[in-house]
Amino acid sequence: MRLKTYIVENVVDAIPMIKRDLGSDALILNTKKIKTGGFLGFFQTDKLEVIAAVESKPSEAQKKPAAPNKAPVVYKSEDALAPSVPAVFSSPPEQADDLISELKSIKQFMMQVIEEDRLPNALQPLSDRLTEQEVQKEIQSEILAKLMVALDRNPALTEVQVFEAARAEIIRMIKTHQKAKAVKDPEMVCFIGPTGVGKTTTIAKIAADYMLREEKNVGLITSDTFRIAAVEQLKTYGSILNIPVKVVETSAGLQQAIAELQDCDIILMDTAGRNYQQKQYIEDLERLLPKTAKIQIHLVLSLTSKLEDMKKIIENFKTIKMDQLVLTKKDETSSAGAILNLICRYSIPISYIANGQNVPDDLVAATPEKIADFVLGDNSHD
Ligand SMILES: Nc1nc2c(ncn2[C@@H]2O[C@H](COP(=O)(O)OP(=O)(O)O)[C@@H](O)[C@H]2O)c(=O)[nH]1
Ligand SMILES: [Mg+2]
Structure with missing residues (x-):
């Protein structure tokens, strides 16, 4: 002992x-x-x-049977x-x-x-x-x-x-x-994640946030060309916010789009939602993502998903240098514990939490204080 x-x-x-x-x-x-x-x-x-x-580890000599009157655990x-x-x-x-x-x-x-x-x-x-x-x-x-x-x-x-x-x-x-490992003042932020979690909607909210709060020139890129509607959706947000939107299909196209948006302070990139439980899709994405130094990659997940599924996706994304998580649909679930569970399990910072469909209002910067409020109830500390 x-x-x-x-x-x-x-x-x-x-x-x-x-x-x-x-x-x-x-x-x-x-x-x-x-x-x-x-x-x-x-x-x-x-x-x-x-x-x-x-x-x-007991030595051979010590390996004798326990005394019968050995005191039980107190x-x-x-x-x-x-x-x-x-x-x-x-x-x-x-x-x-x-x-x-x-x-x-x-x-x-x-x-x-x-x-x-x-x-x-x-x-x-x-x-x-x-x-x-x-x-x-x-x-x-x-x-x-x-x-x-x-x-x-x-x-x-x-x-x-x-x-x-x-x-x-x-x-x-x-x-x-939350070890902040993300690049500070990124020139580009890419949003990746499964289908329908709210990537495009959240990008529109974040674009508005950069424009209104930080007075930045924002440009948008989407590589989600699988559905016509997806391109249209981002273009609609682009025209409402009056910011440029580029549609890309290949790495070369992406490089060109980045060059065309060089006057922007920040570029937000939307990607196609895929079933990221399949490794093949992750490899495709890895090939496409730009290799510029000042890039942040945010994985978008919906809080309505099962914790186990979220974990599986995060683990599948290990090969991609993922900087932060964005969690959406907080309004559709009454349990905020998953936020804390993910932070403690993966030590990955959470950038934003989306809590509704309204652009740009339903988005909060995920500070530790805000997350604690979600977990404990907003009025717990008043
Ligand atoms: N309730 C709720 N719905 C959301 C939220 N974010 C996005 N949505 C909705 O989820 C659906 C899919 O969103 P979309 O941005 O197209 O997802 P994407 O496929 O990941 O790009 C749309 O109907 C959005 O309005 C959110 O925070 N809360
Ligand atoms: Mg989308």
Whole structure:
């Protein structure tokens, strides 16, 4: 058994360190509040000492059968109800060998607490909201674990305060996952994605946004020549917004169109929606997309799709350097959890969220604050 001690703000912070040092089979054996730093007892800060362990591979000599009176794993359900996470695994580390439990981490522990309906009452409305929004259980448990710690510090937290703290936690989670890898001030943005998700409509909204808010000269290109109606749709938006639209079929045609639009500050490119569960279509698209340096590629997905299908498409697009996600049809679903689920799973930034058919109004820039509001309900922090 290898043991390691961590001094952290709260138990959730220790989990990545434990995983790094001891691997994902490590167990949290004990946690306790301690005071650190300070001078003559003043200015001390509250910290948490977390002891984790992993079973080292037993040597042949150690491989004897367990003693019959081996103490069972201590796991008191009332501990979970108490607002104190640190009390959960409360056996001294000397008994570590007897404490091989299936609970691999506090997250798993929280998942079990949620499943068994043993959350403190103060966290129940938050848990209900996250479930209703279809936030994945893993992510829920991460948020709720942090809230358990907050509740431990201040057991009198009101429901509004709990939601406020959850909002802050969701914002923090989004910020850590959203590594901005996209080119800044792109000269061209290409929108790719399955059929009917709202690519063309969203491009019109974004074009209007660039024109009105950033006073940029916008040009449009479409390579969606499979349907006459698709070309007409973009041309209609082009004439309403009074901006040029070029239709291209080949890479050479695309180069020419880009050259013709060289006076534009930004070019938005529409592409044909295809069944991107098929690799062939992705390869075709890869060949067509321009290789200019100042390009951003946004994958457009509809929030009405199943999370599993969205994941499959994102994974199929791995070969294309995808910068951001645009999520549409937020208005047609009552669950915003998929937004958070995708961010946490793929660490990919989300640029815009479309929430209706009206051009240009039904579009919001997807800030972490806005996403947290969607997940928790707009009024949760008023
Ligand atoms: N409810 C809703 N409908 C949308 C949204 N965005 C696009 N649509 C509609 O979805 C349909 C397909 O849009 P379109 O832009 O042609 O999709 P594309 O095939 O990906 O280019 C149209 O009827 C749009 O009005 C949205 O955010 N919410
Ligand atoms: Mg289209």
